[in-house]
Amino acid sequence: MNEHSFIETSGRCFISAKDKNNDKYHRILEAAVSVFAKQGIFQSTVSQIAKEAGVADGTIYLYFKNKDDILVHFFSFKAKQVFDLFRQEVDKADNAVEKLRNLIRCHLEEFQRDRNMAVVYQSVTRQNVPTVRKEIKEMSGMYSDIVLEIIEQGQMEDSVRKDLYLSLVKRFILGAVEEVINTWLRSGGKYDLTSMADPLIDLFIRGIGNTN
Amino acid sequence: MNEHSFIETSGRCFISAKDKNNDKYHRILEAAVSVFAKQGIFQSTVSQIAKEAGVADGTIYLYFKNKDDILVHFFSFKAKQVFDLFRQEVDKADNAVEKLRNLIRCHLEEFQRDRNMAVVYQSVTRQNVPTVRKEIKEMSGMYSDIVLEIIEQGQMEDSVRKDLYLSLVKRFILGAVEEVINTWLRSGGKYDLTSMADPLIDLFIRGIGNTN
The missing domain is CATH 1.10.10.60 (Homeodomain-like)
Known part of the structure; x- marks a missing residue:
């Protein structure tokens, strides 16, 4: 199992x-x-x-045990399986930018591939469902840890600014990826979600400001 | 009324x-x-x-009429009132960066001030609730329009890059702001949400990449 x-x-x-x-x-x-x-x-x-x-x-x-228990299993087995895959994909890359690219591409790919999972995951993480509060916290922590690791590596490699408020950067990245998925779900999944990966990573890495 | x-x-x-x-x-x-x-x-x-x-x-x-109708009114009156306020605050500023700052500051301030509204708004926009699908689309469109206007003004003023995929930038900004609110809600609202406004705007404007 x-x-x-x-x-x-x-x-x-x-x-x-x-x-x-x-x-x-x-x-x-x-x-x-x-x-x-x-x-x-x-x-x-x-x-x-x-x-x-x-x-x-x-x-x-x-x-x-009951319906609530199915939701607990959804997080502790199904969603966890996807998050383990994110970790594997990130570990395949050498530098921080490629790690971030693998994370975001894999996130969009998996959520596109399993739209039912995407709907349930996206909706439950925004609701106050006491039975899975612990599981949601764990998932969120897992994602945070991966992003944090990538950012810290990027800072060592000098591809990421050193003067960042790290806990905010984590929310900034996760929030943007989730909203991209949410918009796609709301549209009925009419376009290729993974086509958003590269422009999104470009936004993270270069930012929207004009640096000239 | x-x-x-x-x-x-x-x-x-x-x-x-x-x-x-x-x-x-x-x-x-x-x-x-x-x-x-x-x-x-x-x-x-x-x-x-x-x-x-x-x-x-x-x-x-x-x-x-019923519980569903209350939810429709929540969007068409209460949430709309907040969004009208965002528009007013944005219009007070002259340049794009200040407009973005007013938008994000006002968003965080209002959602912090009325935590119940924040919980309901954040959870409903991620759920498939057929009765308010139209209202959610309207709210989301209103926010998108404001962000788009700011970005386009920023491009004219040269404070924002011209080679942006605009529809992605809208999701990028809204997603990051909502995730910041969501994390705050999950923490039980233990810190000052509005303190996130300036670092968040800094992330949008300067991006996380190292431009040196």
Whole structure:
């Protein structure tokens, strides 16, 4: 259940579909995320999730305590798997600018590839959902740590300014990436989200100010 | 009901509390936003809103069709009032950098001042709530228009680069500001949100890259 496998093909990052479908746990989790994305978490019922997964209602309770517990698993398994992939992609690059590029490209690629996950992730992180407060904090901390590491490396390499308020830079980067994803979701996903990666990194690195 | 009045004191922007409390409509709207912020929109009931507002359940229906309609009013009156204030503050400045500063400062000030509004606004804009899809699109368009205007003025004034992908810059700015607000909300509002305005504007204007 906890086995992850990542496949690298032609420079794109993605998680193997195999892992996510190898048992009922994953099928129910996928079905739940799909139902949550379609109609919102609070309006969704366990019966709807069972129907979407093609299992009996009772089967859900073999794997999850209740609807809230499915959301906890979404963060501690599914979203975490994506964040682990971000880390892997970042570690592949040598310098800070390329690390930032890998992070943002992988973030946009994964969220584009799994739109249901994107909808649920983006909406839950902005809501006050007590049951997953701890998990959201962990995810957010994980992302922050990666960005912080990249910025500090960039400062050592002299590609990033030294007079930065680091905790603000983390929010600045995460916020911009999430709003780009949010706009894409609101548009119905009508364009290639990953095409935003390079212009976005350019904005971070060069900023919008005219330095001449 | 539609009368707005804005007061400017010692350079800070805020909406007069008078307008928001001058009749039951406003009292119910404030109560609803407070209940929504505390426990989420979908878990809130009309009875809870009536109790919070100190009115009978039936009184709610003199002003609003149902809970969804309250949310529509939140956007078309309360949030719009704040956005009108942003526009006023922006118009007070002469150059693009100062306009951007006024926009971001006012945004942080208003969301700090009315934390319930901030919680509801931030959470609804990330959820798929069909009843207010049109209103959210309008708000987002209003903000986009202001940012676009500022960027274009900055380009004419030569304080902003000309080779920018404008629709991305809008998301970049809005996303960063919203994430700063979101982090503040998640922290329980423990620090002065407006202290983030100047460092944030500095990040937009100078960028994080080292230009030396």
